[in-house]
Amino acid sequence: MKQTPQEKKIQENMQPGVITLNGFLGNDNRHYQDIIDEDRRTLERLSITPGEIADRLQYFADLAWDSYDAPIIIDEFYQVEYKSYRGKIPCPFPHAGRYPKGTITLKNLNCGKEICWTPLNIHMIREHCFFEGKGSPHRIEPSEVMKILFK
């Protein structure tokens, strides 16, 4: 597959040990653009936009932020915990701006399922429709997100 220098740089930034220890692709051998394309098709099937998912993730992150790094219950059946760390990291897609280090873990107490994301994930979903590769620690499966965050 022929890549522009920009695409090569992005693919390189997503490898383990470049921006983060584990990288952004997990054990997914596909090119990042193929991952985006497939997730975009999934979102179309589910009739939801990346912006709507990012808004929902941001909603929980904002409420959990105010709980001083402790778990809280939001809207009755979402248990959410925001762990923040000092420092910021850049996005693998090169542009201005760095994103706070931290993890937000949400457990849906109805279905028992849990997902974990970072402030950078919210940005990557909103701006780049990138949910990370399969097997990545912060991969957010679009079809799962619908079940966990919206029900």
Place this chain on the structure above:
Amino acid sequence: MFISILITIGIVAGIGGFLALLLIIAESTLANYGECTIMINEKKELKVKGGSSLLNILNNNKIFLSSACGGRGSCGFCKCKVIEGGGPLLPTETPFLEEDEKKNNVRLACQVKVKQDIKIKIPADIFAVQEFTGKVIKIQDLTYDIKEITIELTKPKEIEFQAGQFVQFVAPRYEKSRQPVTRAYSISSSPDNKDYIKLIIKKVPDGLCTTYIHEYLKEGDTVIFTGPFGDFIIKDTQNDMVFIAGGSGKAPIISMLEYLNTHGSKRRLVYFFGARTKKDLYLTELFEKLEKELKDFTYVPTLSQPEENSDWKGKTGYIMAYLKEYIKDGAETEAYLCGSPGMIDAVQKKLVAIKISEDNIFYDSFN
């Protein structure tokens, strides 16, 4: 027909490649920019041989701008104002610059090649920053996820810093990292000890530098860091001081308290250390000792989630609930915070609510 097309493509590609190679060779061997002058802050003048990046030339002249990627243009940290002679802004820089920075001639020093006389502006305190080489003489587990590293300085052999300042530690390329990475850590030892520093480092999930320190760094290893940086330092007043720090945020507070102890401080001091469980408490004996030695110091460890059946007799819940109890007069109190951004945000709001002026609340954003 097909073969002749392939041959033509091959010839064109070959010529292109050859010309590119020629340009690279010419650039590295023939290009001579001669002696150039770097005028810094309209005060300091450097006469240098042109041809290298501004970042490299400054480093070679012992002026250390922050950089986490070793000059590869991937971290965006080495920003400085180039007033004259920097050439056009490059596409490799624009992703890291905000619009107002572009308008104000901010550039990435690693991407600016010095080919002519150049005028730049950098923060004045950068001149005090040095590169240090040291030997790790002790690594101690303070908790399950926090280590204390003691580094004896080998070159230069002494460091001058103020309690509360931080250094930028360089983790070399290792098994899990494709390039060296640099991260900021507060010094936990007192500035009165000039021949070594101590750092307290918590393991961050997915962290490149903390994984190196926790899993790969060994006693006897040689390490490199630059510093000192930061203006999170003790203000020269006689106001009461309240310290609030959790986790590895304890590091600069230890440095400050040890300094205040050695220098006979008579200020009223309170330190709130917020932790989840007893497993997260550390160096408690040191604070008990400081309580005896300092004229007026109280250590208040507080557990937010003590284990069931725990024998913990101290305070529980969040430290915000206890601030008012210990702060006599908000107008005469300074607050020094260090910890996670979530903690700093929450505590700052509470301190303002109990009438501590925002001007008297200090914390390090590590920028």
